[in-house]
Amino acid sequence: MKNIVNVPEELLAGRILLSEIINRDYDKIALILLGENMDPRNYREELSIIRLYLFMKEGGDYLYEKELDAFSFKGMAxxxxxxxxxxxxxxxxxxxxxxxxxxxxxxxRVD
Structure with a gap:
């Protein structure tokens, strides 16, 4: 995946980039989903967490705005x-x- 948003290192600490969502019709907002305990190489049988972050476009760059939410799951699946x-x-x-x-x-489930 080619990353458009430059995620700060402090947000990536202990997490992996799962998804980058930018609306083609309104590209001023980017959503980044980071995972904790989601790397198959280091996975531990416990909770997996997905964190949702908001980035705002200023000039040509997306800048970190805030964490929107965190979701916990009983495992990676x-x-x-x-x-x-x-x-x-x-x-x-x-x-x-x-x-x-x-x-x-x-x-x-969401269909």
């Missing part, structure tokens, strides 16, 4: 399912996932 579904989520899907207790969302 459900985290990867979420990662695949994330770009297709409606606002309702996202709000449900972001605000519901994790036990309710085990097996939650």
């Amino acid at each position: 459900p985290a990867l399912d979420f990662l695949e579904a994330f770009p297709k989520m409606s606002a309702l899907d996202y709000l449900s996932r972001a605000n519901a207790p994790s036990r309710i969302l085990d097996g939650y």
